Amino acid sequence: MLSRALLPLTRVALNRSAFVVRAFGASALINKTAVKAAATSGKKPTPAKAKKAVKPKRTAAAAKPKRAVVKPKRVAVKKIRKADIHEKTLNSKKAIVELPKQAPAAYSLFVRDRWKKVQPREGGENQLAVFASVSREAGRAWRALSESDKQQYHKQREALLAQHVQDVRKWWAGVDRKQVALENQRRRRHNRNVALNKVKGSRLPLLRDPLAPKRPLSAYMMFASEHLAGKSGDSIKDTSRALGAEWKTMSDAAKAPYVSKAAVEADLYKAASQKYASSI
Secondary structure, eight states, X not given: OHHHHHHHHHXXXXXXXXXXXXXXXXXXXXXXXXXXXXXXXXXXOOOOOOOXXXXXXXXXXXXXXXXXXXXXXXXXXXXXXXXXXHHHHHTXXXXXXXXXXXXXXXXXXXXXXXXXXXXXXXXXXXXXXXXHHHHHHHHHHHHHSOHHHHHHHHHHHHHXXXXXXXXXXXXXXXXXXXXXXXXXXXXXXXXXXXXXXXXXXXXXXXXXXXXXXXXXXOHHHXXXXXXXXXXXXXXXXXXXXXXXXXXXXXXXXXHHHHXXXXXXXXHHHHHHHHHHHHHO
């Protein structure tokens, strides 16, 4: 009974083995035909490509550690505004532009000559003491000096003044007028701070071109200058107030001489200004 039951299973196994043998024989036959075809054509048969070995992936522990990139710190650059530079310039004690130095007086030239003859060996406070004594002696000698002997120093001063005029003309011809205006603004601020006792020191004069033509007087100023001639002190204030009231009540006919004279002076000033502007 058992043999009859196993008989179908053995038949199935035999059929499968036969199929495998047939398949193997067919593949072998195909390979043989491919070899023969290659031999007849002269080409070498291409062998089957071998599969590449797959490299194992690196784990997180085996991977090389990455270098940390350190970025440089940004330095905060403070922006300087033009307004801050302008304010710093106006509050500075240093002059923006300076005129050529004035020519020394005749007495200063005399003291300079006396000082050149003295050669103090000591320095510091002793030198200052020697200079003070020389200055006192020079003062007495200057007062005792005759006018003919003083004349040589006056001539030296006149020559230096003429040279100073040329230096001033050259300076004003080459200077930047914007810098001059900025220096005058700085001096006005300094003078205002001195008046308010915010800064110690003396008032600074404004820079004005001494060689430029002077502005003419107005008609009223010509009228007032005639009536104020020879007066001083408090009388000038009282007279000025009275002249101002009188000028307002004057007729056009009474003002005509001063108006016409002021017009002539204005024309002359305009022509002189144009000539001076072309010379610099």
